[in-house]
Amino acid sequence: MKALVLAGGKGTRLRPLTHTSAKQLVPVANKPVLFYGLEAIRDAGITEVGIVVGATGEEVRAAVGDGSDFGLAVTYLPQDAPLGLAHCVLIAREFLADDPFVMYLGDNFLVGGITGLVEAFGRGRYDAQILLTPVAEPQYYGVAELGPRGEIQALQEKPEHPRSNLAIVGVYTFSPAVHDAVRAIKPSARGELEITDAIQWLVDNGYGVHSHLVSGYWKDTGRLQDILECNRIVLEAIEPDIAGTIDALSETSGRVVVEAGAVVENSVLRGPLVIGADTKIVSSYVGPFTSIGRGCELRNAEIEYSIVLDGSSVDGVSRIAHSLIGRNVQVSRAAGVANTHELMVGDHSRIQVKV
Structure with missing residues (x-):
């Protein structure tokens, strides 16, 4: 089994920090978020890893190197533009060959690792396996709608009006069948090839797609409050x-x-x-x-x-x-008149001043 780690994307919700730094390298307890994912992949017994990189690729390469520090063999896969998660599967076709693989979003934080997920995928012989977790703001995530028996009925990518509160966690397992799916779908209204559309194609065409709820802690670290919460969780241990x-x-x-x-x-x-x-x-x-x-x-x-x-x-x-x-x-501290604030603030910053 191989792993495909996504470390591109612009990280717009963390600007201005991500104007000059990869969002996957923002540290949690002084260790980049991306490193937690790579360690989880290694601990699941996977050693061949392809990392999809974009504009911040050089920084990711400098941090991860050839992967040997993690016990991994890393191949870098450049993505010229952020054209969607399913597009990452397309450009990784040669690296993935006909092997099953884990797709891991590099800015996701999942306590407890992925060993259980990988083992369940192997036992079930599924074509795709997705993790779900209830969230308070499902409009920011891929969302799954389940039927009365828990079966997947429909998937939506960041819907304006979500039909459930079950977010798709950014860790997936796929068989080679997903390559047919990503070639069959069309770009969404956002202009991206959505992995949710590819999974929906598998469902619609009778492939085995399994899902279950995450029992441990998970966060997409795309926002400040999520990073601080992950930092708290790690520091507690x-x-x-x-x-x-x-x-x-x-x-x-x-x-x-x-x-x-x-x-x-x-x-x-x-x-x-x-x-x-x-x-x-x-x-x-x-x-x-x-x-x-x-x-x-x-x-x-x-x-x-x-x-x-x-x-x-x-x-x-x-x-x-x-x-x-x-x-x-x-x-x-600024010198001069009391209660005066002197600021030099970059684009897309957020400042809260108590008065």
Whole structure:
């Protein structure tokens, strides 16, 4: 069995962060979301992986390499434009050959791995297997409509008026029959070849399509609140590990990870949290469910329930929460008139100021 991992796409809901970075490489607990998927694929016994890449392909290649760090053999499959998930299957035809495969969306986060899914697919000898989970806002996802016996009746891709609340999780398993399906369908109104249309074609033509509900935790990390929630879930399970330096004036509680080379001085750390390598925390408070990347610096700052990416600094700013701070960002207190905010904000940003 092979795996097809999708790591293209523009990540418009995470702009401006994704103007310069692949959305699949946004870190959760200081590890890119994409890496969790690759590890799940490896743990399921799959070693041959094709990664579909787009405009951020060079960054993905630099992060993943040839896959050997994960115990995988990786082949990169360029996609010139984001023409849909089914289009990814089309361009991967030579790599996939006539083998069954898992298709894994690289920005999806699935607790518990995919070993059970792969084993069930092998036992059932299905032509397609999809995972479903109830969601509060199904209009943002592919949606499945089931019949009275739980059979798949219809699939919709990001419908304006969803007919169910069952979202299709971004992990699928297919037999070679899907290659006929992706060649048979036409682009949707969005101008894309939808994988939901390909699965519907399999259903309509009598192929074996199986589905079941996800029992574990799943998120599509396309939005800020989803990334922060995934960060919380992972941090809740971390084991304390102090490889850096914490001075005697500092206080720690809960599950705290301080990576090698990090220095904490006169500060309070309330876990669960992780402080990246070579980061410096001085006279600051870092609260629960926070991940601070590598080479960062916090001075006289307060932050909780947030993610700070590599190389950024926060100086003299209190009570940052529910935030995602990108790479090499400087956040500081403005001098001058009290209650005045000085901002330099890029396109498609979102700023919330308490007054």
